[in-house]
Amino acid sequence: MGTSATNTQLINWDAAGTTAERLARPGPKLDSGQIDTVVEDLRVKADASVEHVHRITGLEAARDLRDSTVLVVDRGTWARANVQSFEGLLAPAMERLLASQEGRMSPAAIAVGGRTAGVELGGILAFLASKVLGQYDPFAGLLGGGPSGGRLLIVAPNIVEIERELKVDPADFRLWVCLHEQTHRVQFAAAPWLRAHLQETIAEMTGSLMDSPGGLAERLKAAGQDAMSSLGRKGQDAGTTAGAPAGPQSSAGLLSALQDPEGRALMSHLTAVMSLLEGHANVVMDAVDSSIVPSVKTIRQRFNARGGNRGAIETWMRRFLGLEAKMRQYRDGQRFVGAVVDQVGMEGFNLVWEHAGNLPTEHEIHHPREWIERVVPSTAG
Numbered sequence: 258m259g260t261s262a263t264n265t266q267l268i269n270w271d272a273a274g275t276t277a278e279r280l281a282r283p284g285p286k287l288d289s290g291q292i293d294t295v296v297e298d299l300r301v302k303a304d305a306s307v308e309h310v311h312r313i314t315g316l317e318a319a320r321d322l323r324d325s326t327v328l329v330v331d332r333g334t335w336a337r338a339n340v341q342s343f344e345g346l347l348a349p350a351m352e353r354l355l356a357s358q359e360g361r362m363s364p365a366a367i368a369v370g371g372r373t374a375g376v377e378l379g380g381i382l383a384f385l386a387s388k389v390l391g392q393y394d395p396f397a398g399l400l401g402g403g404p405s406g407g408r409l410l411i412v413a414p415n416i417v418e419i420e421r422e423l424k425v426d427p428a429d430f431r432l433w434v435c436l437h438e439q440t441h442r443v444q445f446a447a448a449p450w451l452r453a454h455l456q457e458t459i460a461e462m463t464g465s466l467m468d469s470p471g472g473l474a475e476r477l478k479a480a481g482q483d484a485m486s487s488l489g490r491k492g493q494d495a496g497t498t499a500g501a502p503a504g505p506q507s508s509a510g511l512l513s514a515l516q517d518p519e520g521r522a523l524m525s526h527l528t529a530v531m532s533l534l535e536g537h538a539n540v541v542m543d544a545v546d547s548s549i550v551p552s553v554k555t556i557r558q559r560f561n562a563r564g565g566n567r568g569a570i571e572t573w574m575r576r577f578l579g580l581e582a583k584m585r586q587y588r589d590g591q592r593f594v595g596a597v598v599d600q601v602g603m604e605g606f607n608l609v610w611e612h613a614g615n616l617p618t619e620h621e622i623h624h625p626r627e628w629i630e631r632v633v634p635s636t637a638g
Contacts, residue, residue: 267351267367268346269375270438278377281386284332284414285421287328292413296329297433303327306435310443313544316610324406325393325442332386335412337441340396345399346456350463378629390415390434395452407452409442410556411435422561429552433542440538448610452476455530462523528586529619532540535608536590543591591620596625605633 262636287295309318330338355367386514394408411434420430423564445451545553609632621628 263300264625266371267355267374268344268347268378269368269371272372272375273343273382274337274340276376277340277382277386278333280380281332281336282383284387285418286332287414287417295413295417298428299329299413299416299435300327302428302431303329303409303411303435303439304484306432307437307443309472309545309549310439310541313541313603313606314440314443316443316447316607319443322446323407323440324446325365325397326441326522327411327567328410329411329413331414332412334387335389335392335410336379336411338384338397338408339385339392340378342394342396342399343378346396346459347463348399349460360383369556372565374615386412387415387418390419391438393438393445395445396456399456407442407445409438410437419560423556424564425559426552429550430556431555432551433550434543437538440541441534444537444610445533447607450613451610454613455527458523458527458530462520462527473528476485524620526616529617529622532586532590532593532619532622533617534590535596539587539591540594593617593625593628600626601629602632605629 306318306320310316328334328338389412391409391411393407393409397408398406416431416434417427420427423430543553543557547553550556594606611618615632616626617625621631
């Protein structure tokens with residue numbers, strides 16, 4: 258009775274943020290002077306990388322990135338920032354779902370389910386907070402009527418941890434990472450329609466995902482059980498090979514658990530777009546030569562090799578979250594972009610940023626010639 262629809266949350270965002278910050282592991286030990294030095298160096302590397310992205314991609318949008326900001330953050334701040342973005346991104350679906358539940362569930366029951374979902378989400382973000390090197394968030398301005406532009410988050414402790422683990426040159430590694438992340442900023446600047454397109458796709462998909470207030474927490478648990486079962490069956494091949502798309506209930510993990518059959522076309526489209534974005538960023542970061550990043554070949558070799566050193570718990574978590582599927586997106590997308598650029602050049606590939614109709618389908622990601630035949634002749638000729 259005392260809880261209104263406006264303050265009852267289907268996901269308790271405060272619980273999500275608090276849980277994520279509490280569970281996030283601390284980063285490598287650095288004194289205040291070292292922290293200041295790392296932060297300043299990452300800012301310099303992030304700024305310097307934009308010129309290289311412009312040169313490699315030929316996208317004029319790289320000349321002016323004022324619609325977004327760059328923040329160097331710690332793990333807890335990254336987690337909190339993602340809670341805010343999720344809240345803004347999911348707000349329309351949450352409002353519709355809350356309205357549909359009016360009179361069917363008590364505010365108390367909704368609140369319990371919301372807190373459970375918030376804690377589950379916070380646990381996921383706590384795990385991811387120690388894995389993410391950087392992230393361009395195009396949806397940062399959705400909550401509270403803020404600016405419509407995105408923000409680039411560079412997670413300093415994770416970059417320091419990995420460069421130490423790999424024993425690579427810090428200056429080279431930081432620039433290499435920033436090349437990837439700044440490419441994402443340039444992508445959204447080059448395709449100003451892309452933010453709204455993804456927002457609409459995700460909103461449509463999530464509208465059918467959370468079919469009950471407790472549904473999200475239940476799906477999270479089901480995803481964990483599926484991942485555990487999958488790990489038990491396939492514990493020897495945690496790093497599945499690229500080019501062999503997982504079935505809807507295999508290593509797609511949490512992503513597969515959150516989709517119903519009607520949403521699979523939307524998920525397929527979203528997978529294709531993410532493969533494009535990540536693959537393109539990988540192509541850019543690997544396009545620099547030794548004159549820019551002297552140890553680039555060593556960095557890529559060691560970075561790829563570290564995937565084979567995961568323990569059982571991390572392997573299970575990666576299956577649970579669908580991160581193995583995410584890694585396939587990087588590889589599949591990189592092959593797609595590389596093949597297109599080889600055949601029609603970067604100018605031909607850049608037609609992909611003109612409008613949503615030029616985005617590749619999931620099938621075309623694996624058959625780039627079909628994308629070229631569909632898009633390049635009709636728009637370039």
